Amino acid sequence: MTRITVLYVTLAGLLLGLAFALLVVGQGELHPFSVPLDRTILLHFRAPRVALALVTGAGLGMAGTAVQTLLRNPLASPDIIGFSAGAAAGAALVIVVSGTGVWAGAGAVLGGSVTAALVLALAWRGGIAPLPLVLIGVSLSLLLAAATDVLLSLAPDLQASEVTRFLSGSFAGAEWHRVGWMGAITIIGGVFLAWHTFAVDRLGMGDDMARALGLGPDGVRIRVVAVSAVMVSVSVAVAGPIPFVAFLSGPLARQLSKQSGTVLLLSGGIGAALALGAEALSGMLIFGAHLPAGVFTALIGGPAMLGILFLNTRQQ
């Protein structure tokens, strides 16, 4: 068996094992075939959480690796260059202005998309150079995080707590219609990104080489950034910000598979595993409380980011 086959088999086993544990064992064993109440718990509470974690993680993983490869920079994932922060700020704004959480999802999608458009527009210099785009994205990300904080402190208590709840990314409030939205976006976006990996991987040789081979770097950048931004924004809309999944999946997939380029499918699988793992951890009692999944991905992501930076600087 090749390395990549072993990886896929291991990953599939891990996903199935985690899903099974979360669905049937979870907090108390279920007997869905003999006990009707257990069936209800499985179908309406546990299954949508697991499904939402899977599709959200996969979408984030694929969007992340596509943008990182496209911009030739492991730091340039959508959650670092402002798309998640834009979605979060959009949701917070809508909650505070409307006074309810009903339209938060729409606010997230709008916020993330507008941010992506703004990053592209500000980075445009008769073409899109990767490094300015990353720097502009990081600056906007910090700005938007500050704006969200301002909204949070200005908001009345009720809205503020709604915003806080939304901003702690979690799969706890999963419902089937959210799973449907995210699943559709993950599949459509995934196929679109898969089509573009042909060009994205070749952009890794530099713009001149890509053009000499008949490709159009700017068009590819705009389309891939736009689709990734929508994928990330919808993920924020359905689950809140789940930090670092988009950032980590691609580098992990490349390290483990020893492959070069986007490694899209494997990155999606690893993203799903990260999200599901965080969901499993959030089901455990820690100091007598359940922490949201986003806390765990952040706890893994921070040190991992340091590790990747360390490895990168050591190689150079």
Place this chain on the structure above:
Amino acid sequence: MSAQLEVQNLSITLAGRRVLNDLSLGFAAGSVTAIIGPNGCGKSTFLRTLVRILDPSHGAISLDGIDIRNLAARALAQHIAFLPQTPQTPDGLRVAPLVERGRTPYMRPFQPLRQTDRDAVTAALEATGMTDLKDRRVDRLSGGQRQRAWIALTVAQQTPILILDEPTTYLDLPHQIEILRMVRKLNAETGKTVIMVLHDINLASHYADRIIALKNGTVAFDGTPQEVVSAANLSALFDTDLQVRQDAGQPPLVLPK
């Protein structure tokens, strides 16, 4: 394989500066041309314009009589291969997959390599002596080997015209000679038209049929190495006192004065 490349009244303005000024040149099919000139004379700009990375401000470039602006990007890439001065090596990419990327203008997403593509890659690896290194990581090759891998990519592109931007930069003398010999051999065996920017005039004289000297965006001199490489011409071209030693039957040799 033949394709006639013609440049008519080409001018380029970049950031308000006229980089190329009214160039008109033709490149005979099957010839090897070296472009020389001082830094900033517009050599790289000229090559990048030939492959439509830059658009002319005035004038036109035609391939077999067709304006290249009217060609699809893929069609152009099937006729002209271009190796930039410093292409970026993706982390961890191996030689064979790199060379396969030369088939890009013949491929579509989701479409696996066809037999013709695989044959072209095998032949390109063979022609550049990279067959034994095809499973190595490109970023771990020596400078000379890496340059051969990049040239293999352009060979796999199977174009009648090959354009190289300073293919010998960063290489020591034996590897510079190795690369230029290989280019000459590709020209002899496949009839490829070669246009390359070179810094070393002695090597240019040795390996090119024709030398074009650019200065301030215009053609200063154009002809065979014997015609172009003279003490008077080069001293004027580089604003430096140079002498040229000319032995019968040998390419001219440039030396400081």
